[in-house]
Amino acid sequence: MSSSLLFVLLVALSVLAFQLGKARAIAVVGGLRGVRDLHSLPGHYGLLTAIWCGLPALVVFALWISLQDVVITQLVLADLPANAMAQSAQALMLNDLRNVVAGNVPAEMVAESTRVAAAEYLKLQRIAQLALTVVTFAVGIAGLLVVRARIRPDLRARNAYERVIEWALFACSAVAVLTTIGIVLSIVFEATRFFNIVPITEFVFGTNWSPQMAIRADQVGSSGAFGAVPLFAGTLLISFIAMIVAVPIGLFSAIYLAEYAPLEVRKVVKPLLEVLAGVPTVVYGFFAVTTVGPALRVAGEAFRLPVAGESALAAGLVMGIMIIPFVSSLSDDMITAVPQSLRDGAYALGATRSETIRQVVLRAALPGIVGGVLLAISRAIGETMIVVMAAGLAANLTANPLEAVTTVTVQIVTLLVGDQEFDSPKTLAAFALGLVLFLVTLLLNVIALYVVRKYREQYD
């Protein structure tokens, strides 16, 4: 039975359980007239029955579906003769096996042992599917019967049912925590494997990045080098350029909109600026490649400056444009949160508006603005599509914004897009870079949120 059909049938079984539970509740008190003797409404008994019928069955179903493939693969591998099963040969054969099983490759095209394994795999798959059907239905019907048998007028069906729902709601909010744990575990696990091959000191302090591993051990000139300093430098350079664009423009527009602009202007301009935050980053990347990059090259020729085709400047400028709304809306919030009494005090002392803003309002809002800028920096460091499209691939260690540099995110994408095996240092390096990225942005966010929250408490 196919999985989707099984799913539909399980849902149907739960609906049936609801009806049976409700009917049973009415029956135990001798028809609709006796309903007042029940602790809960008849529907609650139905819901309780449905939950205990459907929920365990669906949990079994979900776990089974997600683990079936892994387990069967292990079983098939364990059955294989142990000869010639080096790690790489095994991976290759698994690949063939999957292709045969999925029907991408006709069975005649692969080795004899693989064909046998594929047949075994398909057999196990059929058995597993059958077992799944039997087990889930058994679980569902068992739940149904147990609850139905226990329905009595004094069964607190509503309370029991609500407790289950509360646990389900808790499970929903735990997904966020599970995601974080998943991120940390998966990245740390792969990164540790990388650091077993490449020492961590070389990764953090090395200045030479060329991750193309030798194809043969004796091949010259392409032994992988994993010194990530040029990537960190490139990331910082591009983020720095972006902040030079975004902070003044964002901050001054926030000041103007919060302090000077009439309400009607503010109402129109603020959403217009926030449009910049809603544009997909891939669009900025395209804009940087087709418009800003060529324009910079033409401008560079006019001043006799050599501008690289994929200069850090083009990527940084466009990223800066993208970040303007982050800086401006956060600063705006902070400026409007400054109490009017502070401004009035400054005016009373004879300060002009700009003096009030510079010496009173901005000073009071400074921690919040710094927090906003930190968030913007973390956004710039983690930004991917603009730099993938507009920055280069060559790991140059340079501070010249007219040259091409590469960034952490660009390298993650280049290392992982395309065919790959999971155990080469090249692939694992991407996870090490991901770990650095995750830690740095996490640190920036924690500091920023701390600063912002601390500041807010002062005036609320």
Added chain:
Amino acid sequence: MNNTTKTAEQTQALVRKSLARRYRAERRFRLYGIAAVAAGIGFVIFLFGTIFAQGASVFRQSYVQLTIVYDPETIDPAGTRVPEELVAADDQALVRAALRERFPNVEGRSNLRELYGIVSSAASIELQRRVVADPSIIGQRETLWLLADDTVDMLLKEKVWRSAPEDERRLSDQQIGFIDALRADGTLKLRFNAAFLSNGDSRDPEQAGVRGALIGSALTLLITLLLSFPIGVGAAIYLEEFAPRNRITDVIEININNLAAVPSIVFGLLGLATFIGFFGMPRSAPLVGGFVLTLLTLPTIIIASRAALKAVPPSIREAALGMGASRLQMVGHHVLPLAIPGMLTGAIIGMARALGESAPLLMIGMVAFIVDVPSGITDPATALPVQVFLWSDLPERAFVERTSGVIIVLLLFLIVMNATAVILRNKFEKRW
């Protein structure tokens, strides 16, 4: 200078003297603000302006009108009329014959090759489709509009200049002569380009369309919505209405705030390592894309839903509890119906973000060249923003226009989604 000994007159004189300078500073400061706002708005207009200027022309495409003779000798010499024979036929020869008929004076291999280059290779596929659909047209004549080559299209749209030196153009002087002759009698012109919305991807710019990416995005978003909305609302309800104030709740809350700021590419790494690496789910599939985007949008939806729940006044909760409702009944019957519009707004904004996201999709392999339109959630697929990324990498001039075209489609969807969110908010937002 000693302030205590200064007289009032001296102070006033000092202030008066500095007044002009201070007012100048004031005007300057205000000007900086205006300049910054103008720069920001300028960027918006410039960005949208360039994209639309480059891409608006994608909805019209060059077609050549040719009189095709469905020659039985070429299509089906054996006269069997079985589909296998018809598919195998050399339909290219029909197009070539029609072109030779139109320009009888062209002779010689290289000249003919230049002539044939005017019509797209898609033209013969169109003819094949017609023949297979209705074999009775074999032996007849038909006048058809057929796709022109992308180089011709670029010339007609004036994206490349005929004044450029011949060796810098992809069209020769002779080909431009053919084009002018065809245009003069109205048999080469721009027509509405329905194929852009109904075709899958292709290496030929004139045939490439966004349907595959559109369906891929739709399937991915469907899974994202089905998972992230219930989970997000559930989490928000728990945290706002049920959670006791303790350490576990605090950890969950800090977690959600931090997750909202984790770079999207990290979610891609998570998806690659767990869903594909550990659970063995298929690569490039909308299913995995939907899972990853669910985790990505969940914080947005949770935060928006909590705000919506917070906006419901406590008096409503107290009234419900006072009437003897249980907490769950209070939430389900009274609080949730009032908070749903706000939650929907948050969900739409989260979906808009998911629609524009491409970095995590690159990680899980939704970046392949896929001609077929995906038919299910486990088929290999790509998404609209990834299509932008893929096409922006291709060298043909015509792909710049195509890329801008996808961006326009993408932006239209985003505008519609955000506008819906704003309308929903304005319509249902209640001030208590």
